[in-house]
């Protein structure tokens with residue numbers, strides 16, 4: 001089955017192949033016109049682009065490839081200016097914009113600042129003062145506009161990601177985020193076989209609480225429960241709200257006994273919380289350790305069966321899932 005590729009991966013592969021296809025003919029043109037140094041430089045850039053594209057295609061990792069490609073673009077542009085003369089400075093604009101696409105704005109601006117200083121050193125004796133100043137001004141303007149655009153895009157992407165994975169009421173993660181986390185934890189398990197567990201918890205008799213105190217108080221209690229649990233668990237063990245009054249905790253790397261212990265601590269913490277005890281609010285929990293070969297859905301289903309048992313046998317308790 002073909003792996004699902006992120007948009008960044010797809011664009012990186014497309015850009016890498018296009019760059020390779022556009023630059024490769026120049027290797028031959030330069031070579032046959034006796035420009036061996038430039039032909040070698042073009043061959044270096046072209047080979048770099050192709051190998052980075054293959055690496056992204058195979059590993060899916062765009063971070064390392066993005067840093068390398070940024071430097072290939074910038075160094076390629078500087079060497080071109082050095083070998084072929086000052087008029088080649090026009091290549092600095094696409095090279096610098098490429099860096100904004102590949103890296104975070106703060107890293108892109110740093111690399112481009114270094115590139116601008118090096119360009120200035122290369123060109124200071126070759127351009128008239130007026131052209132030199134105009135070149136620097138246009139470089140600064142290009143960077144300023146690219147920075148603003150790239151920064152805004154980054155913020156918008158972060159906002160969209162937050163909206164797509166967060167539960168607006170409790171500010172915990174949502175079901176979609178849980179599905180992604182389950183995939184990730186299972187892939188990790190397949191690599192290192194490290195035990196891992198999940199906890200499914202549900203507020204007891206929440207309908208009665210809603211009915212007697214109103215939906216608004218019900219909402220506030222949901223927020224309070226999420227807040228108390230988030231404060232108690234490690235920052236790495238994310239909390240997910242997957243239904244009205246149902247939450248999941250993924251204590252990654254916890255054995256079934258450790259997860260049960262954590263479960264009991266959470267249960268007693270909620271039961272004895274001064275803000276919640278006046279509503280007689282308690283929780284029931286189901287704990288399941290991951291079994292080799294099972295899907296995330298099946299893992300969650302076993303935890304749900306354990307939770308059901310906790311509900312059936314009196315509530316305000318933790319039950320452990322059977323292994324198949």
Ligand SMILES: Nc1nc2c(ncn2[C@@H]2O[C@H](COP(=O)(O)OP(=O)(O)OP(=O)(O)O)[C@@H](O)[C@H]2O)c(=O)[nH]1
Nearest residue numbers: 202203204205206207208210215218219244245311
């Ligand atoms: N206030 C509030 N209530 C919600 C929300 N989502 C679901 N609920 C309520 O949660 C209640 C869940 O009721 P049930 O599924 O019967 O479960 P329960 O009353 O907790 O009973 P047990 O789970 O068997 O202990 C329903 O009354 C829902 O309306 C929400 O976002 N806010």
